[in-house]
Amino acid sequence: MKIGIDKMGFATSQYVLQMDDLANSRGADPEKFSKGLLLNALSIAPITDDIVTMGASAADSILTEDDKEAIDMVIVATESSVDQSKAAAIYVHSLLEIQPFARSVEMKEACYSATAALDYARLHVEKHPNSKVLVIASDIAKYGIESSGESTQGAGSIAMLISQSPRILELNDQTLAQTRDIMDFWRPNYSTTPYVNGRYSTTQYLDMLKSTWSEYQRRFDTSLADFSAFCFHLPFPKLALKGFNKIMDKSMPIDIQEKLKKNFESSILYSQQIGNIYTGSLFLGLLSLLENSQNLLAGDQIAFFSYGSGAVAEIFTGKLVEGFQNQLQPSRLGELKKRTVLSISDYEHLFFEEAQLDEEGNATFADYETGPFVLKEIREHQRIYGRKND
Structure with a gap:
C-alpha cells in the first residue's frame, strides 16, 4: 500500500x-x-x-x-x-x-x-x-x-x-533514528523562553546528521546520488547549508551535485522569509522545495534529516508521485x-x-x-x- x-x-x-x-x-x-x-x-x-x-x-x-x-x-x-x-x-x-x-x-x-x-x-x-x-x-x-x-x-x-x-x-519504509541525552536547548516549565547552548547545539546537529546518514547508507545500501533533493531541519538556513556541505559527495558527477545544490537553495526560500518554526521547519523546507524547484519530477526520491534538541534525529525518505505539482501553491x-x-x-x-x-x-x-x-x-x-x- x-x-x-x-x-x-x-x-x-x-x-x-x-x-x-x-x-x-x-x-x-x-x-x-x-x-x-x-x-x-x-x-x-x-x-x-x-x-x-x-x-x-x-x-x-x-x-x-x-x-x-x-x-x-x-x-x-x-x-x-x-x-x-x-x-x-x-x-x-x-x-x-x-x-x-x-x-x-x-x-x-x-x-x-x-x-x-x-x-x-x-x-x-x-x-x-x-x-x-x-x-x-x-x-x-x-x-x-x-x-x-x-x-x-x-x-x-x-x-x-x-x-x-x-x-x-x-513515504518509504526505510528510516533510521538516533537518540542522545544532551543539553543543547531546553525550556523548563518555569521559563517562558528556552535556554540555549548555541555552539554546542550546532555541533550536535551536524554530528548527528553525519553519523546517522553514514549508518543509513550502510544499512540500506544507498548513497546521495540516489536522491534528487535533501531537506533539512531549518533552525536557520545557514546551519542547514553547513549540513548540506558536510554530506556532499564530491565524487558524484557535477550535474548531480548541481541539481542537489539548486534544490537545496529552493528548500530554504520560505525559511529565509519566516524564520524558525521549530517542529514545522523541516516540512516548510519540503514545501519550499516543491513549490520553487524547477527540476523535480514524479518518481524523484527525496531524503529528509529531522533533528530535535535533547536530542533525537531521524533520516527518512519519500518519492514524489505523478501530478504532485497540482497540489501546490507557487x-x-x-x-x-x-x-x-x-x-x-x-x-x-x-x-x-x-x-x-x-x-x-x-x-x-x-x-x-x-x-x-x-x-x-x-x-x-x-x-x-x-x-x-x-
Whole structure:
C-alpha cells in the first residue's frame, strides 16, 4: 500500500520583522544575519495568533468536507504548547469541525516530534486504509529581546494530510533514528523562553546528521546520488547549508551535485522569509522545495534529516508521485510580501505581550491581524477560540 502526504498547507502570522531593521537596532552588521544566518525576515505573532490558530489556518486551507469526515486522528506536534494538560489538537479538531469519532493528541520532542507524528500517522493508515490523519506542526520560536537567539525567532504552522494513494509524496519504509541525552536547548516549565547552548547545539546537529546518514547508507545500501533533493531541519538556513556541505559527495558527477545544490537553495526560500518554526521547519523546507524547484519530477526520491534538541534525529525518505505539482501553491512567496512590517518598538511590544488576567481569570486583547482563526479571549482561565469574523 502506498501511504504518504496527500496535501500540504501552511500558515504564518500577518506581521513581519525585517532582519536589517533588527540588525540596525542592535548595533550589528546586517550581513551578520543576511549572510551569517541566511535570514531576511522573521514572522512575528501577536498574542491572539498562536499554535492553535495557525495550525487550524494551515489545515483549513487544504481540507474539504469529505476530508473532515475521513479524518480519524489529529496530531499536533509542538514545543509551544498553550496548556500543560489539554492537547492543542482538541482545539484544532473543534475549530475545523472534524467528525467527532477521532483521536486528538499532542506530541513533543523539541523540533523532532512532527517526524514522529508522521510515522505514527503512516502506521495508522496502514492498519486502517480508509482513514486519513491530519498532522500539524505548529510553533512560535521566541527567545527574548536582545537575547543570543533573537535573530532566529519565527512563527508558523505546516499541516499535512496523510492517506493511502497520496498525491504529493509516498513515504518509504526505510528510516533510521538516533537518540542522545544532551543539553543543547531546553525550556523548563518555569521559563517562558528556552535556554540555549548555541555552539554546542550546532555541533550536535551536524554530528548527528553525519553519523546517522553514514549508518543509513550502510544499512540500506544507498548513497546521495540516489536522491534528487535533501531537506533539512531549518533552525536557520545557514546551519542547514553547513549540513548540506558536510554530506556532499564530491565524487558524484557535477550535474548531480548541481541539481542537489539548486534544490537545496529552493528548500530554504520560505525559511529565509519566516524564520524558525521549530517542529514545522523541516516540512516548510519540503514545501519550499516543491513549490520553487524547477527540476523535480514524479518518481524523484527525496531524503529528509529531522533533528530535535535533547536530542533525537531521524533520516527518512519519500518519492514524489505523478501530478504532485497540482497540489501546490507557487504564489506563496508573493503572499509573504503582504505581511505588515513592524517597527522595532512594535515588535518588542507585540511579540512579547503577556495576557493580563483579572481576579476571575479573564483577559481580552487588542484586535490584531490574524488568519481565519483567532484567540478571542481568556474566560475564567479558559482559552476561547473562534473564526475571526464570527
